[in-house]
Amino acid sequence: MHGTPANLEQQLAELNQQYLRRLQQEIPQLQWLLLQFIQAGPLEWREQAAVLVLRFHTLAGSAGTFGLAGVGTVAKSIEKHVKALLSQQQVPAREEHALLQQYFVEMQQAAGQPTAQSFSKAKPQRQDKTDARILLLCHDPLISQPMGQTLKTFGHQVERFVDLTQLVASARLDPPDVIIVDLDALDDSTAAFALLSNLQCPQAQPIPLFVLSSQDEFSHYLQAVRAGVIGYFVKPLNPATLEARLQRLLSVRERDAFRVLIVDDDMLLAQHYALVLQNAGLRAEILTDPAEIFQGLRRFHPDVILLDVNMPECSGPELAQTVRLQDEWLGVPIIYLSSETDSERQMASLIKAGDDFLTKPISDNALVVAIFARAQRARQLAEVMTKDSLTGLLQHAHIKERLGAELERAARLQQNVSVAMLDIDHFKKVNDVYGHLTGDQVISSLANLLRQQLRKTDLIGRYGGEEFLLVLPECQLDKACQVVNQLREAFARIPFVSNGQTFHCTLSAGVTSGSDSQQVDVVVEHADQALYQAKGAGRNQVILYQPPVPVLNE
Ligand SMILES: Nc1nc2c(ncn2[C@@H]2O[C@H](COP(=O)(O)OP(=O)(O)OP(=O)(O)O)[C@@H](O)[C@H]2O)c(=O)[nH]1
Structure with missing residues (x-):
């Protein structure tokens, strides 16, 4: 029943025709009911009136939707009139009957004159990708290099510019998903903003515009907002913060339809x-x-x-x-x-x-x-x-609940479900050396990476502080190990910046098959044991859970 805009109009017009046919069959019945009401004696007229109110109420509610606004208006008048008679508690006089009959004739006439309807042309939402094309204007390699590296790790395609006019020309030719401009790279930010807002004018959907700046004052924020900026980052820039903002922007668009x-x-x-x-x-x-x-x-x-x-x-x-x-x-x-x-x-x-x-x-x-x-x-x-407030991932209890549902589903459909437990290595040291806030940024970057790299159908939960549980439905074990290993490599490439210092983190993971057991706790325990082995074997690696070999009694 899902329609393209062209056949949507056709389908809506077909519904209108069906409604009109139904109404034409209904009109003699309504006429008969009206007659019953007019002829009703002092004992039955109330009962007849109640039936009339109900029928014309329904008609008043539906007719306008099918291009018969006139019918709807007259039906509403009949409903109101009969309701008023009911509330007066007296047998209607002859003039009332004449008025109702007059209304009815008007309604019949309106039913023969459907109005041309202009259907809603609301556009379907864009189906977006998580790998964005980003145009970047930045002269400072200390900012552009780690930022480019982070954005690339997250699968985005970055095109760098040194000249704003060239960037705008490229955006006109092929509108990107996001534009990022370092305002400190420009001599005249007012002229730059004018150029950028000019670019937005002909676009049906404005291009999201982020700026980096060393200015942290209200007047600069206001100037940016007036130019259509939707993200303002004060330097020193943490690339992970920028990526998190970018992902929120993209995921709002690619979210499941309501x-x-x-x-x-x-x-x-x-x-x-x-x-x-x-x-x-x-x-x-x-x-x-x-x-x-x-x-x-x-x-x-x-x-x-x-x-x-x-x-x-x-x-x-x-x-x-x-x-x-x-x-x-x-x-x-x-x-x-x-x-x-x-x-x-x-x-x-x-x-x-x-x-x-x-x-x-x-x-x-x-x-x-x-x-x-x-x-x-x-x-x-x-x-x-x-969802967990720091990462936006499923909380401990909810990921376990979803894992339970997936285990049941996999058993019912005889499919594979793989489960992985991930943990950031030496995370205590990150907190101790760079501070808790930086630690939080590392956690939320890993969450973003997981969201971005995994399939929409995969489930991701924050199991504990720096521990994550992944549920990969319809995924064989070898494929799961490969995916988790790619995540491990990608995470190790992300540069984190704290107080001007750049550092990297790694993670360890344990992978198991959900098909080994239908018990949530058992599956989690298996993934946890494999993770423990990965930590023991030196960290920064993925280990597959091996069930213990049964000891044979002689
Ligand atoms: N910044 C931050 N730290 C957290 C959060 N939750 C837990 N932690 C910290 O994460 C650290 C986890 O440390 P440990 O469990 O000792 O493990 P580790 O240092 O990562 O070492 P290994 O796992 O053995 O590689 C503890 O210091 C916790 O305080 C959080 O939400 N934010």
Whole structure:
């Protein structure tokens, strides 16, 4: 169902046609219901009115989405009018009936005049790479050399320039992923900023711009922000800090698409929302049967639930309360989507459960923006809850939990999963000689390297202080050893700078197969034993766990 923008328009137009056909079948039924209401006696009219309110409420919420805004407006008027009659508690007079019939004729006319709809042209998010092309302007080899080395170790491609005009010309020809400019290399920073912001103008997506400077004053920061700078590094520069910032920038873009679970008994409406969200780069799954909510949650792990309020079997607020019965899903925001405009009724739904209320009909862009903002916030919160603050990697308990799930999955699918324990060598010395802050930078650089070099499906956790646990699903042992060895070599190449001194670190690792046991603690213990051997054998090496040879009794 995922559409390219061209066939997205086609698919949305097809949904509109289906909706129109459905409406044309529905109009005689609505007319009949209206007639029943008008002819109802003093005892039954309330019951008939309640049915009318429900039907026109639903219509008011959906019609606008399918290019029938006129139908939606008149349906809303009918709903409001009948609701007002209900609240007056008296049998409607003849004039009221005439007015309702008049509204109905208007609605029929509007159904024959669908308005041309301009579909949202929101672009899908870019699929980005972790190896960026970087244009660098820097005259000082003491800065550019370690920086170039670090960026290269992380797989980036760096093109150096000595002249800003040449750098800008190259960026115009082929926009890079990032531009880094050392402001101290320029005679006139105001003119340089003008040139750089000029470069950004024609770009659909501005090129991320970082600057290095020896100036640490507010006026310089402000000048930089006004020129579109998004990263300002005061010298002396630590290349690892720059790389960490770079990785945050790139990983924000290459992050998994946000997942939205749409629960709506109206399939056409749900399909329309799903298409619009998918076109904006989000993933959407539809659930029309509320009874399947927990299967949907477990299968899809949504960042957001988009929930219809009026469903026949179970109302939206009831379903939201059901979801909240399980702690596991407490963090997933629930957004109601309903044509209910009465704020008191909206509040009543929110008090039961749920986090937000969107009112139908809603424009495609408003839907995307509201969902995107909620999903982003939910993802950030989930990360804070499960990720380590220094490295952004899974915390001890969470990596163990994920390892457990991977071991189960591997056993079920008869696949290999490899597990590795990594530890930085003589790390105590790093802290003692260069200070705890520098030690932290070494830890976070290794975390960045792991994130950058491993596959998206691999799991990385900070197991302890300077100890990391890697879970590599669908990976044979020999391949795992090769990958971990490459990580070891890459880490040893990273230059760290502290108080003008450059130093390097190494790591040791133990690798084992997760298929040896389904017990998390046993697998971790095997990886740990192999790591211990690597340390004992002189460090800076990777050792594969060898199960003890059984001693045969005579
Ligand atoms: N800077 C910093 N240091 C940490 C952190 N967590 C643990 N450490 C330090 O890491 C050091 C680990 O030292 P040890 O376990 O003795 O091992 P080592 O010095 O790395 O030596 P080997 O592992 O035997 O090569 C201790 O000094 C801890 O204080 C952290 O988050 N930041």
